[in-house]
Amino acid sequence: MTPDAGPATSGAPVAATAAPEAPGPDAPGPDAPGEGGADVVPGAGPEREVGVGPWTGDWPSGDHWDPDLLRHGDRRNVADHYRYWSLEAIVADLDTRRHPFHVAIENWQHDLNIGTVVRTANAFNAAGVHIIGRRRWNRRGAMVTDRYLHVHHHPTVEDFIDWARSEGLAVLGVDIFPDSVPLETYDLPERCVLVFGQEGPGLSEEVHRAAQATLSIAQFGSTRSINAGVAAGIAMHAWVRHHAFGQ
Ligand SMILES: C[S@@+](CC[C@H](N)C(=O)[O-])C[C@H]1O[C@@H](n2cnc3c(N)ncnc32)[C@H](O)[C@@H]1O
Numbered sequence: 339m340t341p342d343a344g345p346a347t348s349g350a351p352v353a354a355t356a357a358p359e360a361p362g363p364d365a366p367g368p369d370a371p372g373e374g375g376a377d378v379v380p381g382a383g384p385e386r387e388v389g390v391g392p393w394t395g396d397w398p399s400g401d402h403w404d405p406d407l408l409r410h411g412d413r414r415n416v417a418d419h420y421r422y423w424s425l426e427a428i429v430a431d432l433d434t435r436r437h438p439f440h441v442a443i444e445n446w447q448h449d450l451n452i453g454t455v456v457r458t459a460n461a462f463n464a465a466g467v468h469i470i471g472r473r474r475w476n477r478r479g480a481m482v483t484d485r486y487l488h489v490h491h492h493p494t495v496e497d498f499i500d501w502a503r504s505e506g507l508a509v510l511g512v513d514i515f516p517d518s519v520p521l522e523t524y525d526l527p528e529r530c531v532l533v534f535g536q537e538g539p540g541l542s543e544e545v546h547r548a549a550q551a552t553l554s555i556a557q558f559g560s561t562r563s564i565n566a567g568v569a570a571g572i573a574m575h576a577w578v579r580h581h582a583f584g585q
Pocket residue numbers: 512513514533534535536537538539540541553554555556557562563564565566567569570
């Protein structure tokens with residue numbers, strides 16, 4: 339596939355592309371089950387539409403192009419080289435180069451950070467995201483990125499651990515326990531699943547016991563902990579620094 343959908347070849351009008359995709363119709367409720375897809379930055383006004391307008395000139399040929407997007411423009415929160423690609427083509431392309439780490443987050447009390455974890459996992463192209471506990475989660479922070487990766491549900495910690503073992507993945511808890519070891523100096527295995535707890539209770543004792551290690555992120559201020567979504571971003575980036583640059 340040729341990701342050559344940029345303005346140089348299409349001549350399509352290009353507006354700012356860095357603004358986030360709006361979360362869409364499933365966003366307002368705490369547990370909306372569907373997928374959104376609205377295309378305008380909330381409150382930004384029509385002059386701040388993101389993405390690209392309708393394709394100008396002859397349409398390109400290839401199965402990955404989406405006729406609706408070519409016709410009407412592509413206002414999604416996707417990287418420039420995926421402009422005008424169909425959702426299915428983008429997922430298929432990402433599938434060819436997903437990193438071998440997974441992330442998991444416990445969801446016993448409707449954690450608002452899950453959307454952030456999903457969005458960041460998409461950005462770092464994680465192999466998968468795993469929700470442990472309640473199936474429903476607040477998709478607002480995901481900004482529709484959950485469409486582009488594989489989100490799995492495990493009703494219990496036991497189910498989750500069984501799955502991780504069957505895949506041969508190292509289970510690594512991320513939390514501040516007395517026996518935690520510093521993430522900063524830990525030799526992160528390439529094939530692993532990083533597990534985050536939720537605001538309040540933190541990582542469950544079940545995950546703590548089952549994990550190969552629990553990793554803590556160094557802090558230097560007075561707060562006891564950082565936000566779980568932020569912690570997930572830091573941990574995923576630690577994996578990327580460790581493994582994504584051919585060291
Ligand atoms: C608010 S914290 C949980 C509270 C924590 N168990 C405590 O003792 O206060 C929520 C989640 O964020 C992540 N987290 C926050 N700060 C962290 C840190 N410094 N190191 C590792 N994980 C952290 C962990 O995944 C944790 O389960």
